[in-house]
Amino acid sequence: MQPYVLAISLLLMIAVAAAFWWAVRNSAADAQGATTGQVESYRAGLFWALVGFGVVIALATLRPWPYDASAAEDTVIVTATGSQWSWEIAPKELPAGRPIIFKVTSDDVNHGFGVYDSDGAMIFQTQAMPGYVNQVRYTFNKPGKYRVLCMEYCGLVHHEMVDEIEVK
Ligand code: CUA
Numbered sequence: 001m002q003p004y005v006l007a008i009s010l011l012l013m014i015a016v017a018a019a020f021w022w023a024v025r026n027s028a029a030d031a032q033g034a035t036t037g038q039v040e041s042y043r044a045g046l047f048w049a050l051v052g053f054g055v056v057i058a059l060a061t062l063r064p065w066p067y068d069a070s071a072a073e074d075t076v077i078v079t080a081t082g083s084q085w086s087w088e089i090a091p092k093e094l095p096a097g098r099p100i101i102f103k104v105t106s107d108d109v110n111h112g113f114g115v116y117d118s119d120g121a122m123i124f125q126t127q128a129m130p131g132y133v134n135q136v137r138y139t140f141n142k143p144g145k146y147r148v149l150c151m152e153y154c155g156l157v158h159h160e161m162v163d164e165i166e167v168k
Pocket of ligand 1: 082085110111112150151152153154155158159161
């Protein structure tokens with residue numbers, strides 16, 4: 001997605017730069033060659049064309065918003081609840097290549113929901129807080145086992161608050 005956005009941005013920037021260059025090149029000619037009335041009607045036409053263009057672009061690109069990620073058809077919802085000192089995660093077997101939304105909360109005190117890959121590198125984390133549901137969206141592209149560690153000191157056995165999810 002990002003390369004397309006970049007390419008489109010570059011094209012639009014080039015178009016804007018070309019329009020400026022054209023306007024600067026022709027401003028002297030307009031002042032000499034065309035009457036004031038012609039220039040003004042041309043400007044008004046250009047103005048309304050730009051307004052119309054903006055409205056079309058806004059309608060074409062903003063209609064799907066506000067975007068509810070969990071409404072996507074292939075999204076998998078995972079609930080994760082922390083409590084001293086374990087995680088309750090369901091489901092624990094997840095598909096690779098599909099967007100996963102983790103809904104994370106806590107039954108008692110604040111915990112940290114941190115997900116690590118098999119190399120021990122953290123992929124993402126969010127707070128697990130009593131009374132709140134924090135959402136994280138992530139797509140696992142690599143099958144394997146992922147560890148869930150508590151990221152916030154939450155009492156004597158904090159260090160054993162470890163669980164595992166498997167991506168297939
Ligand atoms: Cu839960 Cu530290």
